[in-house]
Amino acid sequence: MSGVGFMVLAVLGFVVQDAAVKWLTGGYTVAEILLLRCLITLGVVGLAAGATSFQQLRTRQLRLHLARGLMLLASAGTFFFAFSRLPLADAYTIFYMAPLAMTVFAALLLREKVPRRAAWAIALGLLGVGIVVAPQVEGGTLAAYLACVAGTVTYSLVGVMTRRLAIEETPLALLFYPCLVMSACTAPLAAWAWVTPGPADAGVFVVIGLLWPIATWFFAAALKRAPVARLAPIEYSSIVWVVAIDYFAFATTPATTTLVGSAVIIVACMLLVERRP
Secondary structure, eight states: OOHHHHHHHHHHHHHHHHHHHHHHTTTSOHHHHHHHHHHHHHHHHHHHHHHSOGGGGOOSOHHHHHHHHHHHHHHHHHHHHHHTTSOHHHHHHHHTTHHHHHHHHHHHHSOOOOOTTHHHHHHHHHHHHHHHHGGGTTSTTHHHHHHHHHHHHHHHHHHHHHHHHTTTOOHHHHHHHHHHHHHHHHHHHHHHTOOOOOHHHHHHHHHHHHHHHHHHHHHHHHHHHSOHHHHHHHHHTHHHHHHHHHHHHHOOOOOHHHHHHHHHHHHHHHTTSOOOO
């Protein structure tokens, strides 16, 4: 399969996972959703390691894995909270700022060179966020938008850490250690307000636990087979899917400001994509 094909599957996988999470937030705490997702993913990783080699789980970067796990916990927790209060399209629009934030952190932490147009891209991206959030400043959903911003920042830090770890760590290790960290952190909170899932909801939990590692693998496979410049437009096509899911599954129509702001942010991020002849 081509890189574009894998990217389409990855985007669909992540969107369906997030829609399922939004559905579950109506009856379960964010901590329980995170815990069960991680436990199911750990089972998948264990089976994969058993079928190949448990040596794939060895690491010399335990501290960095711990830090990455905590950042993933913060990112997932804040976004799952936002999903319970916002349309998916609004949350995804803020998340589209991640490449811009990652550029800043890569320059600060990894001393990577960034193109001169990055400053213009970041300014344009912030304008897009303002277009989406400004109408909600006086509304009760402001906390959810701020959670999206926090989730985007922590996810960007995860991206920088992943770039460091991916040099010598296996994909299974990159899933295994953060799942351990998140499971340990969420278990006490989940137990405090535990709700035993019924058969239907249990099936939804299994789906999100399977989709996370599978979509992550599709994403990695896409990056190995095609340049970023070709894949970026496919990744941003997720706005089409989330708008459709909002409308058909949650009876929500996106605000005009959300669509306009999303377009502005996507243009800003595309300015950072290197295009070679």
